[in-house]
Amino acid sequence: MxxxxxxxxxxxQFLSFFLxxxxxTVNVTYVREIIEYTQVTRVPMMQSFIAGVxxxxxxxIPVLDLPDRLGxxxxxxxxxSCIITIDTEVExxxxxxxxxxxMVDQVYEVLPSHKMDAPEFGSKIRKEFMxxxxxxxxxxxxxxxIDGILNIIDLSRVQQKYSL
Amino acid sequence: xxxxxxxxxxxxxxxEESLELLEAMENSLMVIRENGxxxxxxxxxxxxxxxxxxxxxxxxxxxxxxxxxxAENLLDQVRNGKIEMSDELSELFLECKDHMQNxxxxxxxxxxxxxxxxxxxxxTKSLGAILSEKLxxxxxxxxxxxxxxxxxxxxxxxxxxxxxxxxxxxxxDSSVMEQGFEPASFxxxxxxxxxxxxxxxxxxxxxxLSDLQPTACYVSFDIRFSSHLSKEEIIEVFEFIQxxxxxxxxxDIPVVETTVAEETxxxxxxxxxKTETKVTPVQPQKxxxxxxxxxxxxxxxxxxxxxxxxxxxxxxxxxxxxxxxxTELIESVSLVSRMLEDxxxxxxxxxxxxxxxxFNRFKRIVLDLSKKLGKEVELVIKGAETELDKTVIEKIxxxxxxxxxxAIDHGIEAPADRGSKNPKGTLTLDAYHDAGTVVIEISDxxxxxxEAVIYKKAVEKGIIEEGTHLTQQAIFKLILxxxxxxxxxxxxxxxxxxxxxxxxRNIEAxxxxxxxxxxxxxxxxxxxxxxxxxxxxxxxxxxxxxxFYVIPLDMVIECIELSDEEQEGMHGxxxxxxxxxxxxxxxxxxxxxxxxxxDESRANIIVVHYAGRRYGFVVDELFGEFQTVIKPLxxxxxxxxxxxxxxxxxxxxxxxxxxxxMLVSFILSMRxxxx
Numbered sequence: 001m002x003x004x005x006x007x008x009x010x011x012x013q014f015l016s017f018f019l020x021x022x023x024x025t026v027n028v029t030y031v032r033e034i035i036e037y038t039q040v041t042r043v044p045m046m047q048s049f050i051a052g053v054x055x056x057x058x059x060x061i062p063v064l065d066l067p068d069r070l071g072x073x074x075x076x077x078x079x080x081s082c083i084i085t086i087d088t089e090v091e092x093x094x095x096x097x098x099x100x101x102x103m104v105d106q107v108y109e110v111l112p113s114h115k116m117d118a119p120e121f122g123s124k125i126r127k128e129f130m131x132x133x134x135x136x137x138x139x140x141x142x143x144x145x146i147d148g149i150l151n152i153i154d155l156s157r158v159q160q161k162y163s164l
Numbered sequence: 165x166x167x168x169x170x171x172x173x174x175x176x177x178x179x180e181e182s183l184e185l186l187e188a189m190e191n192s193l194m195v196i197r198e199n200g201x202x203x204x205x206x207x208x209x210x211x212x213x214x215x216x217x218x219x220x221x222x223x224x225x226x227x228x229x230x231x232x233x234x235a236e237n238l239l240d241q242v243r244n245g246k247i248e249m250s251d252e253l254s255e256l257f258l259e260c261k262d263h264m265q266n267x268x269x270x271x272x273x274x275x276x277x278x279x280x281x282x283x284x285x286x287x288t289k290s291l292g293a294i295l296s297e298k299l300x301x302x303x304x305x306x307x308x309x310x311x312x313x314x315x316x317x318x319x320x321x322x323x324x325x326x327x328x329x330x331x332x333x334x335x336x337d338s339s340v341m342e343q344g345f346e347p348a349s350f351x352x353x354x355x356x357x358x359x360x361x362x363x364x365x366x367x368x369x370x371x372x373l374s375d376l377q378p379t380a381c382y383v384s385f386d387i388r389f390s391s392h393l394s395k396e397e398i399i400e401v402f403e404f405i406q407x408x409x410x411x412x413x414x415x416d417i418p419v420v421e422t423t424v425a426e427e428t429x430x431x432x433x434x435x436x437x438k439t440e441t442k443v444t445p446v447q448p449q450k451x452x453x454x455x456x457x458x459x460x461x462x463x464x465x466x467x468x469x470x471x472x473x474x475x476x477x478x479x480x481x482x483x484x485x486x487x488x489x490x491t492e493l494i495e496s497v498s499l500v501s502r503m504l505e506d507x508x509x510x511x512x513x514x515x516x517x518x519x520x521x522x523f524n525r526f527k528r529i530v531l532d533l534s535k536k537l538g539k540e541v542e543l544v545i546k547g548a549e550t551e552l553d554k555t556v557i558e559k560i561x562x563x564x565x566x567x568x569x570x571a572i573d574h575g576i577e578a579p580a581d582r583g584s585k586n587p588k589g590t591l592t593l594d595a596y597h598d599a600g601t602v603v604i605e606i607s608d609x610x611x612x613x614x615e616a617v618i619y620k621k622a623v624e625k626g627i628i629e630e631g632t633h634l635t636q637q638a639i640f641k642l643i644l645x646x647x648x649x650x651x652x653x654x655x656x657x658x659x660x661x662x663x664x665x666x667x668x669r670n671i672e673a674x675x676x677x678x679x680x681x682x683x684x685x686x687x688x689x690x691x692x693x694x695x696x697x698x699x700x701x702x703x704x705x706x707x708x709x710x711x712f713y714v715i716p717l718d719m720v721i722e723c724i725e726l727s728d729e730e731q732e733g734m735h736g737x738x739x740x741x742x743x744x745x746x747x748x749x750x751x752x753x754x755x756x757x758x759x760x761x762x763d764e765s766r767a768n769i770i771v772v773h774y775a776g777r778r779y780g781f782v783v784d785e786l787f788g789e790f791q792t793v794i795k796p797l798x799x800x801x802x803x804x805x806x807x808x809x810x811x812x813x814x815x816x817x818x819x820x821x822x823x824x825x826m827l828v829s830f831i832l833s834m835r836x837x838x839x
Contacts, residue, residue, distance in 0.1 A: 041818040042711055043797070044756030045804055053797065053810055053818050058473055060795040060810040060818055090799050097800075155800045162805070162834075 016105040019067040023141045030086045030146050034104055037081035045162040063098035070125045075100050090152045110134045172275050179272045185212040186265050193254050194527045201249040210239045221344025225271045227280050231288050234295045235260045263287050327390050329416035335384030337408040342379050345405050354401050358391040464514050471511050472793035478504055479814030519595045520548025522557050526568055533572045540579050540588040541572055547595035552602050556694055559674055563667040567606045567690050575610030575688050607689035613682035615639050640680035644668040675808050677825050703792035707785040709758030712819035714792045714811055719772045719824045723786055726767040749780040772824050805830040
C-alpha cells in the first residue's frame, strides 16, 4: 500500500479548509493547532505573502498568507479567518509557522483509493505546492505539499529592492 | 559499584571536566614558559594530569590511563626537581596535553567502546617513547651526579627549614582503588620527601580470603616520619584522595619522644586539638579560589526564558494597573517590577563570562605560530576582564583564531624585514564596552594592507569587476570574501582563502559587525563589534505606521520633535541642523514601505549613535523605555537586515527590534550601490 505522505504513520487524515472558496487540505500530522486570527505584525522588506509575525502563547511565530503564497491573491480577513499552525523542520531545527486560511472545514479520511495524481497542468497553483489530488464524497480536493510551500530558500528571500 | 555506571551516561561530563583540566594545564604550562619554573604551576599541571588519569581509570579508559601515566611520571620528576624544566620539556608537555585531549575526545566519541585508531596509537607510542627517554636518560644521567647534589641540597634544606617529626595515621576508604588511585604512590611520595620514614601497617581489617574483594583496600597505616614539609604540605600530598581516606596528622614533639611509645595509635585522639589536623583545612583554601558550580547551560537558558516571560506578563500587569487607576495597586506593581528587573539583571549576569579566559588561549597559538614562521611576536592582552555572554564568546573564538593566525602569517614581518621598527612584532588583543556593544580589537604592527594589491587580487579572483569603484573600507573588507588570499605562497598556516570568510559569517551570525583599519607599513586593526547579550535588553519603544519598533536604549542619545518649520527648512534633503552639526535622517516608515496615515502631523526624531557617528530616525510616535525580551525571528527572516528580533508587548502584540548597526551599514551599502 502506497504511503500518501512521507510523514504519515497515523492514518491518512487531512484537514480541509477554504481559500477563496476553493477547498484545500493538509495532512493533520503537520498541524499543531488552529487558532482564531489574531493581529499579525508586518515585517518590513519581506515578500508580500509573508504576513508577518504573531504571538502564540509567548512564542513569536512567522505567519504566511496562504492564498497569497499559492498565488491566489491576498486573503481578506474576516471573522471566519483562522491561523493554522504547522510544525516542521528546517535544517534540523524545529520551526513553527502559521498559515492564514479563510475558513477551516473538517478532517477527512483520505484512502489510497481516493487519491489521484495532481494534474500535469490546468491547476491554478504551482506544481511544487501540490502533493496530489483526492476525490472524497464526490468532491475534489488538493492535498497541499507543506515542504514545497515552506521551502525556506523561497520564504527567506527579501524584496528585490532590499536585496544586496 | 562504579562498574554499574556506563560510560555513555557520563561521557559529556567527563569530556567537559577533562577539557577544563587540560585548559588549566595549558595555561599553567604557558605561565611556566613565560615566567620560568614555579612550584605552584607545575603542581597544577601535575594535578590536572593526575585527575584525568584518575577519572579515566574510573571508567576504564585504559589508553588514556597508560599514556597519562608516562607523562605523569616525567611531570613528577620535574616537580620534584629531579629533572630540570626547560622550554623543550614544556613544549613536550604541551604536545602531551594536545594528545590527551585527542584521546579524551576519541573516548567520548566512541563511547569508549573502541580502541584508538592507528594514528592515535602512533602518537601515543612516539610521545611515550620521547617521554620515557627523557625520564630514563635524564634520571640515569643525573641520578648519580645529582645524588650527592640532592644530598647537598637536602642538607641545605635541612638547615634552612625546620625538620619536624610527624605521626600520621591513615586509613583508606575500601573503595579507594576502585576510584583509580593507588594508595602506595602517595606514601611513596611522602617518603621521598622525608628524611626518616617508619611505617607500620595495620592489617587487622583484612577478611578471610573467601570474603576478600581484590579491588578493595583493607590496610591502614601508622607512619612516623621526619620531614621538612609543613603540615599543609603533608595534607596536600593526599589532596586527591581526601574524600576517600581518614587522615590523622599529629606533630611528634621531639622532647616528648620518649613518652610516646612507638605503637600507640591511642596517642592520636589524645593529642591536643591544636596540633591535630584533619583534611578539612584544605577546604577553605578552595573556597577562596572562586568557588563555582557547574550548571547545564540549558538550565540557565530556561531560567532566562522564564524570566523573559515574566517580564512580558509584568508589562501586561503594569498596563492593567494603570488602567484601573488604583494607586496602591500601581505602587505594589511597580515594586514587583523593580525586583523583577533585579532578578533579570542577576540572571543575565550568570551567562556573562570574562573574555580573558578565551584570550589566554591565544598565548599558545601565538607562540607556536611565531616559532614555526620564524617571527618574533609579543602578545599584549588588554581588557581581559570585559564581560560577554558565554554563547557569544564561544562563537567568537574561532573567528579570532583566524584573524590572529592571519595577522602573524601575513601581517607581521620576519624580524629582518621590519626595518626601523622593533624586530619583535606586537599583536594586541583588546576588549571593551561601547554603547551597548562589545568591541574586540585585534591589532598588529605589521606591514599593513595594501589597497592596490588587494584590489588587483580581487579582480583576478573574479570577486569584483575591473573598474568597480570601492571605498577603502570596502576594499579592505574584500579580504573577508570567500576564495580570497593575498599570500603569494600557500602555507599550512593560512593562505588558502578559507578562514577569513568564516570570520565574516560567524560575526554576522551574531549580528555583529567588523571594521578593518590599516596603514601600509604601520599595521592592521580588526575591530569587531558584537551585541552584549542575546536575550534581554533595555529598549525604547516607538511606533511607525502600524508597527511597533524597539530601539536598543544604549544606542539612543535623545529624542527631538521635528517641527513643521524644520521640515520646510530641509528643502527635501534628509538631514537637519542639530545644534550646529549635520544629522542625517532616515524616515523609517518610508524606508520600510509602511503605509503612511494621513493625519500624521507630528514627526519625531530619535537620535542614535553607533561607531562614533550620529543618525536620526524619523518615527511617528514615542512611547519611552521598554524592557525587551528578545525573541528570535527564525530562519525565514535570516536574510532580513535591520531587524534583529521581535518582542512581545504588554498588550500581546509583537514589536520588532531594530538593529541599528545593521540598518546603518545596510543603508550605507545600498547608497554606495546606487551611486
